[in-house]
Amino acid sequence: xxxxxxxxxxxxxxxxxxxxxxxxxxxxxxxxxxxxxxxxxxxxxxxxxxxxxxxxxxxxxxxxxxxxxxxxxxxxxxxxxxx
Numbered sequence: 001x002x003x004x005x006x007x008x009x010x011x012x013x014x015x016x017x018x019x020x021x022x023x024x025x026x027x028x029x030x031x032x033x034x035x036x037x038x039x040x041x042x043x044x045x046x047x048x049x050x051x052x053x054x055x056x057x058x059x060x061x062x063x064x065x066x067x068x069x070x071x072x073x074x075x076x077x078x079x080x081x082x083x
Contacts, residue, residue, distance in 0.1 A: 008062075017034065020032045020034070035059065035063060037051060037055055037056060037059040038051075039052065039055060
């Protein structure tokens with residue numbers, strides 16, 4: 001809840017994005033994490049697609065928090081700096 005006023009909600013969405021598989025191959029099969037930031041006013045994939053700036057900022061902060069949490073997985077408590 002650091003980034004948004006409400007807890008996150010996970011949703012599964014089907015479909016494919018063609019560039020993901022070549023990227024995964026190029027990076028030795030590393031899994032891809034694709035994050036989309038949308039709201040009802042975004043008009044996703046329409047000619048007037050947009051994003052509220054506050055949502056964009058919150059998404060950037062959420063990604064930074066996620067990466068920080070992932071980086072600490074397996075690291076002893078209190079350990080800092082690059083591994």
